Amino acid sequence: MSMREIQTPLDETTVRSLRVGDEVFLSGVLVTARDVAHKFMVEKKPTFLRPLLRGSAIYHCGPVMKKERSTWKALSAGPTTSAREEPYTADVIQSYRVRAIVGKGGMGPRTLEACRRFGAVYLHAVGGAAVSLAQRVVHVRDVLKLDEFGMPEAFWVFEVEGFPTVVTMDASGASLHAEIAARSHMALERFLGRAIR
Amino acid sequence: MKNLQETFVELLRRAATDLPRDVEEALVRAQNDERRGTAAHSALGIILQNAVAAREASAPLCQDTGTHTWNVYLPDGAKTEPILKAIRGATVTATRKSYLRPNQMDSVSGKNSGDNIGAGHPGVHFVPWGKPGIHVDVLLKGGGCENCSTQYSLPEQRLGAGRDLAGVRATLLDAVHRSQGRGCAPGILGVAIGGDRTTGYATAKEQFFRPIQDVNPDPRLGALENDVLSCANRLGIGPMGFGGRTTLLAVKIAGLHRLPASYFVTVGYMCWACRRASVAIEGRNVRFSQSAVAGRSRRPAGQASGRREA
Numbered sequence: 001m002s003m004r005e006i007q008t009p010l011d012e013t014t015v016r017s018l019r020v021g022d023e024v025f026l027s028g029v030l031v032t033a034r035d036v037a038h039k040f041m042v043e044k045k046p047t048f049l050r051p052l053l054r055g056s057a058i059y060h061c062g063p064v065m066k067k068e069r070s071t072w073k074a075l076s077a078g079p080t081t082s083a084r085e086e087p088y089t090a091d092v093i094q095s096y097r098v099r100a101i102v103g104k105g106g107m108g109p110r111t112l113e114a115c116r117r118f119g120a121v122y123l124h125a126v127g128g129a130a131v132s133l134a135q136r137v138v139h140v141r142d143v144l145k146l147d148e149f150g151m152p153e154a155f156w157v158f159e160v161e162g163f164p165t166v167v168t169m170d171a172s173g174a175s176l177h178a179e180i181a182a183r184s185h186m187a188l189e190r191f192l193g194r195a196i197r
Numbered sequence: 198m199k200n201l202q203e204t205f206v207e208l209l210r211r212a213a214t215d216l217p218r219d220v221e222e223a224l225v226r227a228q229n230d231e232r233r234g235t236a237a238h239s240a241l242g243i244i245l246q247n248a249v250a251a252r253e254a255s256a257p258l259c260q261d262t263g264t265h266t267w268n269v270y271l272p273d274g275a276k277t278e279p280i281l282k283a284i285r286g287a288t289v290t291a292t293r294k295s296y297l298r299p300n301q302m303d304s305v306s307g308k309n310s311g312d313n314i315g316a317g318h319p320g321v322h323f324v325p326w327g328k329p330g331i332h333v334d335v336l337l338k339g340g341g342c343e344n345c346s347t348q349y350s351l352p353e354q355r356l357g358a359g360r361d362l363a364g365v366r367a368t369l370l371d372a373v374h375r376s377q378g379r380g381c382a383p384g385i386l387g388v389a390i391g392g393d394r395t396t397g398y399a400t401a402k403e404q405f406f407r408p409i410q411d412v413n414p415d416p417r418l419g420a421l422e423n424d425v426l427s428c429a430n431r432l433g434i435g436p437m438g439f440g441g442r443t444t445l446l447a448v449k450i451a452g453l454h455r456l457p458a459s460y461f462v463t464v465g466y467m468c469w470a471c472r473r474a475s476v477a478i479e480g481r482n483v484r485f486s487q488s489a490v491a492g493r494s495r496r497p498a499g500q501a502s503g504r505r506e507a
Contacts, residue, residue, distance in 0.1 A: 021236065023236060023239060061260070062260060062261070062298070063260055064256070064257055064260045064262075064295055064298045066295050075254070075256040075257065075295055076251075076256050076257040076258070076259070076260040076298070077260055078259055078260050078261075080261065080340075080341065081340075081341045081344065081379060083379070104341070104378075104379075104381070104437065105341070105377075105378065105379040105438070106377075106378075106379075106438070124437060124438075124439070126240050126243045126244060126247075126436075126437060127259075127341060127378075127381035127437060127468065128244065128247070128258065128259040128339075128381050128468055128469060128470040129243045129244055129246075129247035129259075130247065130251075130256075130257060130258060130259045130260040131247050131250040131251040131254055131256045131257070131258055132243055132246050132247040132250050133247075134256070135250060150299070150309045150311075151298070151299060151309075152260075152298060152299070152300075152309070164239070164243060166236045166239075166240070166437075166439055168438075168439070176438075176439070176440070177377065177378075177438060180377065180378075180433065180434060180435075180438055180439075180440050181374075181377055183433055183440075184374055184377070184432040184433050184434050185374065187431060187432045187433060188370055188371065188374045188432060191370055191428045191431075192356065192357065192367050192370065192371075194356075194357050196355065196356060196371070197355060
């Protein structure tokens with residue numbers, strides 16, 4: 001386990017050197033996307049997102065934003081549950097060459113396989129720590145599809161500095177979620193005195 | 198009734214931005230239990246830093262400002278309509294002031310209502326309490342943890358859980374294991390044993406009004422709470438599921454009567470961001486606190502009469 005600082009655009013070598021359990025501080029471009037945005041990315045395959053997403057990170061987040069004069073500010077921007085994007089994320093990693101997925105709760109086997117194949121990682125942010133995390137957003141560069149998708153679902157293009165995360169799925173195919181689920185399952189069986197499917 | 202609406206805007210601001218002290222203190226104890234240099238220790242550090250930052254900035258401590266449960270305790274003969282109107286008005290204003298995220302979606306059209314008002318929201322329960330003055334408690338509960346809430350029907354073969362407290366214990370530990378870190382651990386379990394499927398969920402949710410360190414008036418339930426808490430924290434799931442010693446901050450259990458044919462165990466999962474706030478209104482005297490009636494009275498919750506949905 002180590003402490004790492006990484007910067008977008010992320011290259012494959014850097015991403016492949018990250019290991020499950022590493023604490024990672026991310027700087028650079030973080031693009032929010034949640035349910036509506038993922039459906040859109042996979043079904044409509046928009047080209048305007050490609051240059052933006054290549055080598056950068058997607059953030060599962062529906063922030064509270066405020067417009068002060070002409071600039072947007074992130075007031076509250078913690079991660080949302082990533083599992084909902086499991087049907088889409090492998091395709092998103094493959095077609096947009098995203099190098100990092102930031103969210104909470106971890107993801108399933110298809111995403112893990114896509115991380116291994118294309119060189120990407122899952123970075124777990126601290127759920128609920130929305131004001132602290134919003135303070136790591138130093139600049140809101142853009143917002144796409146705001147009118148169509150609404151505030152929580154739009155693509156917000158954040159510039160972040162030292163955004164704190166933990167690697168819980170890495171490009172070697174390891175998943176901290178799978179390890180902890182297996183270990184806690186053994187403990188559960190011990191407490192209940194029986195084998196549980 | 199303009200003043201009443203302003204009071205409720207302030208109540209929502211406090212609920213969304215000011216983590217209750219008892220929860221914050223439990224998180225401090227949790228961090229002290231974790232080893233330095235671990236992801237669990239760092240995660241709790243960020244959570245505690247966030248509590249301070251949200252309070253200072255008066256910004257929502259979690260961007261998911263949740264489903265709102267209002268319990269309104271009324272003197273005899275008080276009118277409910279103006280209170281309902283003030284609650285709805287305050288919800289719209291608090292959303293405009295960015296204390297709340299626009300957070301209610303039409304399930305059929307998929308459209309966000311934009312102001313947190315929608316069919317079935319906010320949920321308002323009126324309870325006549327035979328005292329002078331109005332007391333209002335509000336709870337905000339986010340979707341990530343609500344998705345972890347669940348209901349068992351005993352007996353449950355998979356767990357070998359029968360219709361007794363040992364069976365209840367098995368379901369509670371199973372629920373914690375199934376949630377892993379996804380409900381934003383360290384969480385709080387609010388549990389109802391018995392009732393029907395509806396009162397089970399309502400009563401389980403009521404438990405989140407209880408302070409972290411209160412003692413269950415029923416010593417059998419109190420012992421079960423302590424046992425489940427201690428076992429859950431030895432599952433090794435830890436904050437956010439990073440591994441560690443704190444998976445739950447508290448377990449709160451209530452018993453309801455049930456039909457001979459049914460034995461439900463309803464498990465509400467609340468994330469660490471257990472947001473609640475209270476206000477007592479007597480004439481011109483308005484006093485905000487973090488002391489909910491359901492947390493004080495120690496009676497089995499879910500006995501409120503005059504339930505209604507706004």
